[in-house]
Amino acid sequence: MFEFINDEEARGQVGIGTLIVFIAMVLVAAIAAGVLINTAGVLQTQAEDTGQDSTDQVANNLNVIGSVGEVNDPNELTNVAAGNQSIYEIRLTAQKSPGAGDIDLAGLSVQYVGPNGFGNLVHISEKNQSAGNVSNAYFVQAITAETEEDTVMTSESDRYEIVIPTGVVLNNTDGSSDATVNKSVDGDTLAQKTYGENADIEVDLNSQSYNVDNTKLDLLQESDRVELTITTDSGSQRYVNLRVPSSLVGDEGGTVTL
Structure with a gap:
């Protein structure tokens, strides 16, 4: 059915x-x-x-628009023969790149590669500033800036110096009014200089009780080459190649272009 x-x-x-x-x-x-x-x-x-x-x-990068080296004067020192000039300090003049934002020079990381020395440098304010020695430090000085009391570049017209001591010890453990560079090797004083209260914008060396030891970088001699890699806190990098003149004779206590 x-x-x-x-x-x-x-x-x-x-x-x-x-x-x-x-x-x-x-x-x-x-x-x-x-x-x-x-x-x-x-x-x-x-x-x-x-x-x-x-x-x-x-x-957010910086431009290095100038670089010089400070030459020690053996005529003012003991146990140093004439002609034994060395560069004990590098000074880089820096400005902001066009269109860059604010750059804090105290936040840089500087890789230093020299003929016989290597180091990763940070600003002295980032070091452990206690009694004793700190190593591989750089300093910042204002040349002209809207605000010269800090290390921040805010304008393209700002000019600062990045100061890198090489092969020397900054000694101010006696609390004197000036920090004195006095580095000796084998009894010979290789470099000597007085740092006043304006040695760095943020850190007054006069009030510190420690040594800044940059001897790992070595003193620079004639025809030496140095490679610097400067990294900002935003990660941008600037490469700087420096070369010491083939002769430092006659530049005792002077400044030479690198």
């Missing part, structure tokens, strides 16, 4: 099943769309951060 089936009831059952499947697909699609939107937002944020960091590394 044949059973009669109402076509309208069959069509209704099929329609309910299709509706359930459709609603499920809509829910799945909505969840997937939410995940995609959230992922896109995260990726956009990461891309923006990466782009900003990359821009900072390229743009």
